[in-house]
Amino acid sequence: METESKQTTGTSGDRGAAEAEGENSQDSSGFDMTKELMRRNPEIFASIPRQTLPNYKNPCWFEEVPETELDSNPYRNTHYYSSIRTRLNLLARQFRDRLTDNGKAHLRFRCVPYFYIIGMPKCGTTDLYYRLTKHPDVIGGLVKEPHWWTRRRFGGRIGFHSNLSSPIRDYLDLFDEAAWTIRTRIRNRLFxxxxxxxxxxxxxxxxxxxxxxxxxxxxRELWNTSNNEPPILVANLLRAVQPHARFILTLRNPTERLYSEYLYFTSGNKSVEDFHRRVSLAIDIFNSCLKNSSVRACTYEPTLPVIPNVRLQLGLYEVYLRDWFSIFPLDQILVLRLEDHSKDPQTTMIKIFRFLQLETVKEGGDTEAIFGFNKRNSRKKNDLRLGPMLPKTRRILDDFYGPHNHRLASLLDDERFLWLKDRSV
Known part of the structure; x- marks a missing residue:
């Protein structure tokens, strides 16, 4: 066990300052978002401190470990993927030796992510993540996609113990391995x-x-909304808990995204004709919703009939992004296009490194893994044999997404997001 004297909280990553700015404060109707978030998520706010340690770029802190738990396995009830059980068992064996004794208590070093790749599905998030974690100053968690903020804390069906809700400690456990590297690897010493x-x-x-x-x-929250739209989003909770987090979003032509998703998730018999039938039905369902509700309400409405593996709403990027822009400062969100990344991964990765304030990667080492053209999670050979979608399917999808793409391009002030020239990547 290490023995050293360090303060348990610091001044970087001050959540209180963000709250004081009023992002999650009471609105004109008297609805206090911060209080509502804290009321419904007390464990999250109790587990992640308002202030994190100074001299750490990543938000980290020390957490006191009760004497009764010093010799127990802290990961024995971690409700997550069975594939990481071996690594959790190794962490359990190292647990006692990695605690800090400050003379008053035994302290455990904890961290939450500095950055999040937040979407979208089938837009190259896996490729970006694994390239990014090849940077010498970036350490990934135990899994790439915990889905904790959106699903696992509610009991979403992911991994083993899939029916059980996952407490915040389970999520923090996923970064304990990275936390040790963050704590022990020293890049600069100043005097x-x-x-x-x-x-x-x-x-x-x-x-x-x-x-x-x-x-x-x-x-599930039973909020009463007159416009049938959600008053609080996952982004609001993240803003209240981690006001200085940074977010990376990669998008692609929504028409192509939908076809890629269908091919990836559909098992058994799949065909371009089947895809067309599903798309036509999904568009009819969404347009029917629009007769009585707004685009935003229909985009977020969880009770709309779901067409398997054709999640039409996920291509309405502007709706989601406009909400995120209203919650977080624009300089904390980086928006990329998969089409650009596929053509020039080096430029994309350099842009990400600058956004995350990371040092330039030197020649040699993992530069090929970071900047090369070796794609991850690309289309399977059997799916390639199906060829492109039918022209009539592309036409109705382009017509459906066209107005939304125009609003997205206007929001970002970038005509590339009209996807007038891009096809399959």
Whole structure:
């Protein structure tokens, strides 16, 4: 066990300052969002401190471990993927030795992500994540997509113990391995007033592609909304808990995204004709919703009939992004296009490194894995044999998504998001 004296909280990542700015404060109707979030999520706010440690780029802190739990396995009830059980068992064996004794208590080092790749599905999030975690100052969590903020905390069906809700400690456990690297790897030592100041610049992150859009559980909260739209989103909770987090969003032509999703998730008999039938039905359902509700209400409505593997609403990027822009400062959200990344991955990755304030990667090492053209999670050979979607399917999808793409391009002030020239990537 290490023995050292360190304060348990610091001044970086101050959540209180963000709350004081009023992002989650009371609105004109008297609805206090911060109080509502804290009322419904007390464990989250109790587990992640308002202030995190100074001299750490990544938000981290020390958590006191009760004497009765010093020799127990802290991961024995972690409700997550069975594939990481071996790594959790290794962490359990190392647990006692990695605690800090400050003379008053035994402290456990904890971290939450510095960055999130928030979407969208089938837009290259897996490729971005694994390239990014090849950077020497980026350490991934135990899994790429925890889906905790959108699903697992409600008991979403992911991994083993799939019917059980997952507490915040389970989510934090996924970053304990990264936390040890963050704590022990020192990048810079500065001397101020003859005192050594140690800088820890390593960061961690995750890539749940549902974070951007999946707010399907909002109906469970029983909020009464006259416009049938959710008053609080996952983004609001993240803003209250981690006001300085950084978010990466990668998009692609929504018509192509939908076809890619159909091919990837559909098992058994699939065909371009079947895809056309499903698309036609999904468009009819959405247009029927629009007769009585707004585009935003229909986009977030969890009770609309679902056409398997044709999630039409996920291509309405502008609706989701406009909400995120209203919650987080624009400089904390980086929006990319898969089409650009596929053509020039090096430019994309350099842009991401600058956004995350990471040092330039030197020649050699993992530069090929970071900047090369080796794609991850690309289309399977059997799916390639099906060929492109039918022209009539492309036409109705382009007609459906066209107005939304125009609003997105206007929001971002970038005509590339009209996708007038891009096809399959």
């Amino acid at each position: 101020l007033a003859r005192q050594e100041v140690v800088q820890h610049n390593v960061i961690t992150g995750e890539g749940s592609a549902s974070t951007m859009w999946d707010n399907r559980r909002w109906r």
